[in-house]
Amino acid sequence: MKVTIRKWQTVSSWHWDVSEECCGICRMQFDACCVDCKMPGDDCPPVWGACKHAFHMHCILKWLNSNQQQCPMCRSNWEFVTTD
């Protein structure tokens, strides 16, 4: 008896590789998106500071653009850390 696969129509799901549940600024889950986005995507991934706090990209950029240079959670100087 022999069984071979010809075609597999399968389903996968993706989520951010992040252990925190919520963005520290907008309090939305990372699986949802920031208040400015319609759906999560590469425009607005979670980003980390040197202090290990995570935020939506849009959320932290808005914060930094309002002339705040510290992490909104711990007030240490903000520095982007790349995950790769």
Added chain:
Amino acid sequence: MSTKPQQKINLTHLKNYNASYQQADNTILINTAWKLLEDAIKTIHSKNASSLSFEELYRNAYNVVLHKHGEFLYNNLKKLLDTHLKNIAQGVEAANDEVFLKELNRCWNDHKTSMMMIRDILMYMDRTYVDQSKVAPVYDLGLNLFRDNVIHHKQIKDRLTNILLEMIKKERSGEMINRLLIKNITQMLIELGINSKIVYEESFENQFLATTAKYYQLESQQLISTCSCPDYMKKVETCLKDELERVSLYLDGSTESKLKEVSEKQLISNHMKTLVKMENSGLISMLTDDKIEDLKRMYILFTRVPDGLNLMKDVISKHVREIGREIVMDEEKTKEQGTYFQSLLDLKDKYDNLHINAFFNDKQFQHTLHQSFEYFINLNPKSPEFISLFIDEKLKKGLKGVGEEEVDILLDKILMLFRFIQEKDVFEKYYKQHLAKRLLLGRSVSDDAERNMIAKLKTECGYQFTSKLEGMFTDMRLSVDTMNGFKQYTQTLQSPLTFELSVHVLTTGFWPTQNTAHCILPREILHCCEAFKSFYLSQHNGRLVVWQTNMGTAEIKASFPSKTHELQVSTYQMVILLLFNDTQKIGFKEIAETTGIPIPDLKRNLMALTSAKNKILEKESESKTIEESDVFAFNTKFKSKLYKVKIMSVIQKETPVEVSETRHKVDEDRKHQIEASIVRIMKARKTMDHSNLISEVIKQLSSRFVPNPIIVKKRIESLIEREYLERSKQDRKIYNYMA
């Protein structure tokens, strides 16, 4: 008669002389004048006025008044009329009942004619003396004297009333009466009141209303004990119409509203409770049998009395609630969502129809109906799920003989029921599940129909509600792009894929997915999976991909001794069948261990593979269910006329575990929503007291679900612990927002 007084004569003396001279002169003149007038008036009363000279009479009356004897003339006239009318009254009194009204009417008309002539003769008195002395003008004096002497005469007053009432009574019982005569008499009573209706009221209307009440009290008691509800209403309608006609034919217009009130009270108010509750013909039977005309009649009649419509509304509300409750709590009907929903839609249709055609689109009735529907639909916690399932059925491919427009109308109707659902978030959960299946299995009747439905939900519940559902469509579109890229990518691979792989990539949170793997995939499949993953992650940074093996389908080739077949199977079935490439027989426990498929899913899929219709696997035991002791083998005797064989998955009903999982997810979601709502409100208000905050939260969220205040309170406490909020130091019932 003017004299030129001498200059040297004492002025005072002269005045006195003149006065006494004039007095003597006047007395004669006035008496003569009055005699003339008296005779003339008597002549008028005897209807011989044509022989009189109006000019002469007028001049005489003029002179009398000019010489300051207006009072004399007025009093004499009064005495004269008084005597005359006393005679008239005797004549009326003597008339027998048959001709009484006729006689009275004749006297009245004569009196009016006489009085007009007398008024003309004495016009100068009306203009000067009457005006200065503030007494009744001549014509009104005549009316007052007629009233006092004739109408209020001891032997006439009650007789007049009784004869009028007797005639109306006769007419009510179907006899013909002289309506014109009554009209003249009632008109007389009105005229006698001069500027008020008091004579009409005292001599007729008060007693008329009292007898009417008594009449309809007896009449209605008699009718209600013999008629059905619709028959009674028809009779009432006729009675009320007759009474209205009566007013317009021979009563004064002012009686209309009073007569209506009196008869409506007796005919409707006093019996409405009995009517509504009448067995076999009351309101409930009329509703049950869609008696539009009777319901309309009841609505119109009950509108006329205080609380009539409220009574109807109460009964309808109670009835609809009962009927609805029976439908939603009916075990048999709820087993089949189709019938369940059809029954509800039918009920909605029925009452929409009654609302429009029998209740004149009454807003309050609509409100009552809506409240009743809301009440019973939410009695069954499964209603949100059933609504979603019903929509699912309508949006699935292969709906026979139903046009797109028809589906659209149907969806609108379903939406009307959806409006009554309180737990809209539970509906969303199920809608997501059902939509996912339609999209992933390609079962949607059309993209347009799906988007149309989403647009409807968006209008109903807002952007928030549908954003995730819309995200699902975006994922479907993006997946097509991803697969195009992947195809090109696979051509560059050193070791090509052993089968065609097509992947839907779903955004977690939009879909009913889980972030943990469901089963262990065999190595040859994993190899392909890894190829896809590395392609996908090279395009998208920072993501994790999880295979949703509880979904998906496969086409596999299986060679049986007789023939090779192509099998269409689920992912789980594929994983199970691949095991038989290495072994002949495998026990249930071993399959479970090797594949890691959750037990309930495994049992379901083995059931499908061993079904009588397409027995791909053989089971040693005879039992109808899958037991953990079962051992499975490839069915070498499998035969099918078709090359392609579709293994139907056993219809998946939510297991109790899954039900409680769904419930748990909903509750978790609600926690988030409640917290988000509290933070939103507090951020805007900065400070707020406990009860206001709770009611504001409930208001904000009520379009999705009705939050339990106890849970809201717990979320507030949790937010205080996490220092989003603090209690005010002055008042512990006041919260402050902490920035």
